[in-house]
Amino acid sequence: MLAVASRLCGLHAQVMSSAELTVWARVEDLDRRAVQRALWEDRTLVKTWAMRGTLHLLPADELPMWHAVLSISPRFLKPARWQKNFGITIEELDRLTEAVAAALDGRLMTREELAQEVGRLTGSATFATQVAESSWGTMLRPAAFTGRLCFGPSLGQRVRFTRPDTWLAAAPAPSDDPKMDPQAAAAAVTRRFLAAYGPATYHDLGRWWIGGGVSTARQWIASLGEEVSAVDLDGAQAWMLAADAREVRELPPNRSVRLLPAFDQYVIGASHHAGHLLPGDLRHRVYRPQGWISPVLLVNGRMEGTWRHEIKGRRVEVVIDPFMKVPVWVRRAAGQEAERLAAFLGCTLSLAWKC
16 A cells, blocks of 8 residues: 555545545555554554645655655745735745644644644734635645645544654654755656656646646656656657666556546546547546546546446445446456445445446
8 A cells, every 4th residue: 555655656635535545446455444544543644735735645754755845846935926815925934834833743733723823823813814714725735845744633523733753753854864855856756757657748747746837847857867768649759767668668458447536646647638548528527627536437548437436324336437338348347346346345336337
């Protein structure tokens, strides 16, 4: 499980159940509590804001690398953006972030408790209000990016925050690890991205990291020098690790069918060139409004349908909606995937196809 989380560059965790199913799709005989246990008992996974400012589960022992890169993310270091959108200067944001770090030292706090303590430490009611009312955690992300904040176990329905260097005894802050300078960390992240999602264009990397733009992606890929190889991707220049490019030329064709959950990394990573992986103009069926990513039926790496599941007592109902008629072998393999899902959830299976 931890190896999968590392290889995928973290698990997308806007919806926690989707993060768990992302691991289920790739690890045989996964225990249903494995992710929760790793987060809150073993503390080998950490929930925090990461690339694109979205929630991810990251391996705890890799946090210095991620923090080193996230701390210099250009999207979140623009003074004009903070002043225009939130009425706060970079200096004030730094002061708020330091107060968050002090408040969370060795403690677990709800958002309301954290806001109150930040207000007390800074003497600023405005800071307290900004923390309490921060939409989507925007005011807390700089603290997360610089290793001063992560999520702790919830208290009922209320999320709680803590500090990774006190929550995770084995995770030093980036400043304590001389190996994790931002440039070296950015190179490491780029290698991991290309290993998991290559062949990838500059746009692919740019969208995955900051949600758009290619200048950072160009710099990061160029920094790898001969470690990367340019390949033709349907007429567009794309990049792979050179070792992977040599290996992929020798791979034989392979049949595969997978049920990937909502927000699966494979689908997110393919967002820019998804049209090449769909049978027609069906992007809207997968990449939906408000950033929702549908669960997909993946056949030989192509998105050939969507699916959904619902637990009803001891039964899980799975409905698969293919984009076109699928052959018998695909139905059979998808049925086996659904059986795996039912076993993971501890349920009996009710499977239906929409056509």
